[in-house]
Amino acid sequence: MTPKAPPRLPELFLRRCLSNSTVDEIICADLREEFFRRVAAESNSNARKWYWLQAMSVATRVGLRRVVGRSSKNDFPHNTPEKPRIGNGMNHLLQDLRYAMRTMRKAPGFAAVVICTMGLGVGANITIFSLINEVMLRPLPIADQSEVMRVYTSDFSSGVFGGSSYPDYMSFKESSSFEDMATYSFPVAFNLGSTGVADRVSGSLVSGNFFNVLGVNPAAGRLFQPSDDLTVGAHPVVVLSHGLWSRQFASNPDVVGENVVLNGATYTVIGVTADGFTGLEIGSNPDLFIPITMYGTALPTMAGRPILEQRGARWLRIVGRLRDGVTQASAQSEVTTIMAGLAEEFQSNMGTADHPDEPRPVTVLSVRNAAFGARLIDETADRAQLLLSVVGLVLLIACANIANLLLARGTRRQSEISVRLAIGAGRGRIIRQLMTESVVLGIAGGLVGIGFAAGLMQLMVPLGLSRVLQGALVLPELSIDGLSLAFAAGLSILTALVFGVLPALKATNPDLVTGIKGGVGMAGGHTRYGPRNGLVVLQVAASLVLLVAAGRFIDNARSVYNTDLGFEYDGVAVASLDVARQGLAESEGRAFFDQVLERVRTIPGVRDAAYANFLPVSPAGMRSSFGVEDLDPELGGTPEINMNNVTPGYFRTLGIPLIQGRDFSSFDTPAAPLVVVVNSAFAQQYWPNEEAVGKHLYQGEIEFEVVGLAGTNKYRAVREDPLPYLYFPMSQSYQPSVALAIRTSGSEPTTVLPAVRDVVRQIDPTMPVFNAGSLRDQLGSVLAQEQSIAVLFGVLGVLALSLAAVGIYGVMSYTVAQRTREIGVRSALGARGADLVWLVVGGSLKLSLIGIAAGVLASFVVNLAFTGMMGDVQASSPVTFAGVVLGLGFVSVLASLVPARRAASVEPLLALRAE
């Protein structure tokens, strides 16, 4: 009969009553042993009876001694205070924590390296997460935002996120899918102030129900009602944003009811928006709101023109709140049907470009997704994903490092762990202990990471790095909020668990004999380094992927810098003027501009100067439909073309080549025949192989004669394809808001700006001069996003490289330490120093080469993914690729040199005695 185990019940009772000290473990073991002897000598039932009796007697008598506090003084030193087992879970946790703190204190260098490595990895992740949280996750300050949709109209020519006209808005408003719908304009510039120098602020034109639809409340006074936008020009009332109210009016509630001067007209302040409401487009925060019927004030050139009745004037944004139970998809199909009906009735609602026979597409999109400048949605989400993957990769490398360090330490602690296993500690118990140590390290690393992230955010703002997600829009303020903290905590603990598991499992692998002897196999070493080598390979591969990506973005930023923009930006100073907003009529404005230009040209160092509506490269622009000579209007012959209004000398000032014909001149007066200069891309597209000069463009009955052909430059974006472009003389089309471009002879164009300000002040002391600077700097802000991404990737790449170097160094040092004896033997048998150095460096190179091979494969996959994600970012050049591979190889050699030198200097005798 096979001996059975002792009866479970008394055994459990016994264990409950005794402590988990070694002495009590031995007592339990003794009883078990006697039980089995009795099973063998007598019978099973006798043995069970005996065990029941004795277990109870020991449990009560010895257990009582434990509770009343008398204990064996001579207990095994490494074990724990003897307490009854009741409530042991908490007790164990506290013990584990205490023990973990003690181990950290015993090896402060190790702890510091692990905590800092982890801090770097976690910190980078928190920073990027906070950025994404700020831009994409934080809810907009409007009520029930999931019901709020935006409606866009497109003409097929440029993305789906176009504006809509007021008549179209009124038609969409009939839709039964929406409870209500409001419209608003992009923020436009206002001069705010009565006399003296006005402040430049931005404001949005909104329909009377705008705040009702969004569910925004007033902080003071009241917000607009539908009755505030009934009649054009009849509602001079303004709502201030909370920001402007606190900045300019010291949050004084008495400002409600007061008058302010906007662009020279008097308005009454009726209220202030709630704190936190910054409009619907992140980064373009309007300072104030006026009713849409007051567009004459906001857009002086439109004053008196019926733009609210023009179906083709698509300058407005639409936002609507869905009725209960209506989905985005059904709203989409309803507005599409409405648009189809409109297109049958109105030619202007048909598409342009390649789709003249189709109604313009309408897109319904949730306001959340549309919040940061519609064009950027997909790009932003992709960038966010990209950034998260990149910092995730950095964290992975950091984790590989930490796991490596823990593995090495686990090996060093092998004999301690083996002894504890041998005297009866369960494997689970020891794994739990080791995991507790990991989590303590993880939490410490997380704290360091939060500090690191806070510092990184401070750095990101001046470097403009937060722009990576948002194009050239306003930079978001970065802060660590509750969500970011939760993210940090989750990430640290998860990381700790992940990097702690492998070393814990490995360290408790019960190979007790070798463990207790404190020996670490020599020849069998390879299996022991297995996971560590794997981790180094992983690190090298991950670093390579990151560096190749970094190289790709740096290449890209460089290529953007080297792009020929088609004009000469060095030596050009710029400044903006806006006379309409100071209340100047057209004749006064013309006189003012002429005077300023005349005097600016006489400033020493100024070679030329001219005005334009827009200077390149700027996303702002104007476009309009034109009939083109020789192009059949029936076949979609009225394309929308980007255009600009400039004064004579503009091409000279910016160094844009005039290929044929003439520049504008003072003879191009409003009374003279209307003229236009086209660019080469326009000529190529509409009159290929023909002389452009002498042809005509039409707008209704109006005819423009082409008098010149200018070179094509970059107008709205550095990476744009050649864009057809038209220039009109400002003398034939008055523009009250202009940019002044000044070509200087010096290398630092901004030195003329004080003189320019003086000139303006002499002519009109109240006129603000804004956006003054050098054209190069203004281009810089356009290029900044490319640069930001390149810098960010560069920093992360260097971080990854250093972590990988530390990893290689760690593994090689460890290997050398483990192989001291072998190296000693080799040295004693006559190996030269160089051979020994090669032994180590070669080992490191081998690992690196495997890692590089894996990384190259992964990079190809990642490159493909990038190309899908950001089509406009070119593939990595072979030079970058080769550079990264060589660089990594070099770093791995460098990282193994120190351990290699140590190996070469091993004294054979000492080494042989070392075991």
Added chain:
Amino acid sequence: MAPKKKNLGEFEQSVLLAIVETASESFAIEIARVIETRGGRAVSRGALYTTLERLEEKGCLEWSIEEVTPENRAVPRRRFEITELGVEMLRQSRAELLNQLKTIDSVLGPGA
């Protein structure tokens, strides 16, 4: 702290004697077996272990943990050793016992 000098009880004497008898094999299980064989009655393990601890507190014995090696056994054991104080107290018990015997002889007569 100096151990208290206190007389040994009968069971304590048996345990100390068993330790002396088992010599190098003086583990708890052996001690119990010796006592049981000699006395012809079952020994309560609860009594045995508390007595061992009491004797330790009195300074009569010491113990050490037997090294575990793969060749001997899986579970460690405690090996008990009597101290000099233990031997002295055992002798003292013997003297007392002899004294008592003399008294019995003088009252009841030798060989009673």
